[in-house]
Amino acid sequence: MNAFLTGVIFLVAFTATGKSIDCVSCSSTNGTDCSGEVTTCAEDQTFCQTARTELKKDGVASNQVYKYCGGDEEPHWIYREESLTTFFQLEVENCETDKCNEKPAQLTPRVNTPNGVKCMNCFKDYSADCNSEETIECTGDMNKCLFVSGNFCNNGTAFYACALRHCTNIASADLHPRYDEVDTGNIQKIEISEGIKDA
Template identity: 30%
Template sequence: ISLFFVLGYSLSCTTCVSLGNSPCEGQSETCPPDYVCGSTYTSSKSAGGTVSETYTTSCLPRSQCSGSGSVSIPNGKVKRGVSCCYTDNCAPSRPNLSADNDIKNGHVCPTCISDTTWCEGSDTMECTGEENKCLMLSTKISGISNHCHSLRGCSTKSICDLGSNSVKTMDLAIDVKFTCNNGGFRVRQGSFLVVSV
């Protein structure tokens, strides 16, 4: 298989989007060189329960196969699981979501949530677990369902490394942009140090 990638061989992969937690079915498309077949499962939860779930299968850059991780905002969390396979029209296994870790790690990030593609983080939150980056996440969904949202909060590095991601089918298009920095560190009770990048 690795020889195919060295020679620039292109896989064919199923492309589909399901607004839920079930695997989807769709048409096959030819991937760019160095892409593989991948599935992503994203679950957004608030203090009141599950807000939304999205399951996609598409061509993914090989580097995104390790893109499982999480993002936290006050009273909410977004988890993203990724799985990949490496043959034509293969079916990636169901992605796993990371376990919760509520241990504070000393990082502090601005936070906000909006029904637009931008929000200004006027409040802050303390980060936990492996979430040691400050994230601005912007999502736009168009097609049979149209809406957009943005949020700021704490993120794992694996989510930040995604940069941007787009999936398009005949009925739906999802465009997501991840922008991160190192944020600040809690110095003592009631204050924090901002670190610019």
């Protein structure tokens, strides 16, 4: 499951539209910030972008940061998901002046307050589905339930099928960072549901 969660960072980069600017280009797969060379972006790239992830599994955090030229129309977006043992956040920021992504990468703090929504909590290797009597109480802006299945788990040598269900903050499947992989077949299904609200 770690490979799935950390792998989504690669999907946010390298699409673009507009005039050229100078941006910092760097990456760190084990840190909260990076510094690197200044790159003159292609003419159709109008923004400098910073993408940062945080994965907390069983209380242990790991981080990735990518800074690059881009052209995403959305100026700022955050994706979050949480199970009983794992929390993942991806945040992308755009800016429009030379070297504006040089500043330290930030993550918007999450809100840990329960929001009254509960979701099924399960994860299953080598399966297209998972079900459980176990539930998770969602917090903050994570007020929807997520189901994902496909070849996104990795055993160190190859990807294989697995499935998960837990809380997320996105309102529809097309907002998931790996939604484009539904077309390629790597992801079989992404579903967003309302979940179980407390009476």
